[in-house]
Amino acid sequence: MKTRYPGVTVNPDRHGKLRARFRKAGRKPVYMKTLPDQPGFKAEYQALIEAAPQIESRAIPGSISDLLERYYRAADFAGKGSDNTRARRRWLLESFRRDYGDDQVSNFTFEHIEQILLARTEKKKDERGRTFGGQVAAVKLRKEIRRVFAYAKKLKWIGDNPVDEAEKVGKTKLKGFHTWTEEEIAQYQAKHAIGTRARLALEIILWTGQRRGDARLFGPKHIVNGKVNYTTGKTGTDLWLPIARDMRRAIDAMPSVGITSYLVTGTGLPFSKVGFGNKMREWCNEAGLPHCAAHGLRKAIARRMAETKLSDEQMKAVGGWKDTQMLRVYTEAAGQEDLADGAIRAIDDRYSTEKDL
Known part of the structure; x- marks a missing residue:
């Protein structure tokens, strides 16, 4: 017998007792603890409505595909990072699944992982002519599958994480995007004059430290009470920054800008x-x-801050970095001579026995 609640029917069981049953696409039917309009029914009904679908998996039990389907639903994956970050991580893991989806998780050893990562270091072209692979790609893949096998260990499918035992791929330290020098910034500015989109792009990234995904969307709505205010797309950090004079000049010089x-x-x-x-x-x-690339400008503002002897907390407040270790990746290009000069001057001013009169 249908009720006024979608998905809920009420019928007598074999003992003649009325039972409410809930049905929803993608889920197995559930017998409810309460009948419609009885105390507690609405809360139970709402919980069933909001519950995630129980989609039956076709993956081989204990396989990489089985593990990934569980991992995507777990807090280890679903509860971390922005939607864009999770999409990038999932793309990497799906590339791993395509080759090894049916293989049993328990069969992987450090030797298998090393072979997989070494193969990923080779640059190849796909069917559309696009290049993929390389050392950076292998490093990123290692990071993601290490997390996945760590989850398998939590599930007690394996005793040890084979990725931890595998050698790291590549012997050359990866430095990532090149940090723009002052000479390169000046060279770009000489080519692209104030009033051009090219110049505006440089000044926005250089003076806000925004990633390209944020810089492309940066607009009038992000100027609030005379300050820059935006939420980073990658980490969701809310940042407030003063408007740098060079960036303001670049904006004002534009013949036209977008509405948003x-x-x-x-x-x-x-x-x-x-x-x-x-x-x-x-x-x-x-x-x-x-x-040079857009992200290298984000590293350039970090270099400038380090060479200006700003504190770690000041630099993190500008770039939205959460920890000092990540900040170091961005400031490693800071000039040693400049930093040493500031350090010696500081301790000389404090500890010298010959004070200036």
Whole structure:
């Protein structure tokens, strides 16, 4: 017998007692503890409505596919990072699943992991002619599958994490994106004058430290009470920054900007993330800087702050970095001579026995 609650029917069981049953697509039918309109029914009904679908898995039990399906639903994955971050992580794991989805998790050894990662270091082309693989790709894959096998260990499917025992791929230290020097910044500015989109892009990233995904969407709504205010797309950090004079001049010099974002395409629309990255690549090439990229400007502002002898807390407040270890990745290009000069001057001023009169 249907009720006024969608998915709920009430019928007598074999003993003649009325029982409420809940049905929902993707879930197994559930007998409810209470009948409609009895105390506690609405709370129980709402909980069943909101529960995630119980989709039956076709994965081989104990396989990589089985593990990944569990991992995606677990807090170890679902509860960490932004949607964009999870999408990138999932893309890497799915590339791993394509080759090893049916293999048993318990059969993987450190030797298997090393072979997989070494194979990933080789650059290849897919069916569409796009290049994939390389040392950076292997390092990123290692990071993700290490998390997955750690989850398998929590499930007690394995005793040890084979990724921990595998050698790290590559012998050369990865430095990531090149940090722009002051000479390179000046070279770009000489090519792209104030009043151009290319110049505006540089000044926005250089003076806010935004990632390209945030910079492409940066617009009038992010200027609040005379300050820059935006929420980072990657970590969800809410940042407030003063408006640097060079960035303000670059904005004011533009003949026109977008309604929602300062940087727009030729058709007046905000850039896509990939589109903006490609445009920055084009602008850098035009300036004779093929080795420079948008993210290197984020590292440049970190270098500038380090060379200005700002504190770790000040630098983290500008770039939104959560920990000092990550900050070090961005400030490692700071000039040793400048930093040493500031350090010696500071301790000389404090401890010298010959004080200036």
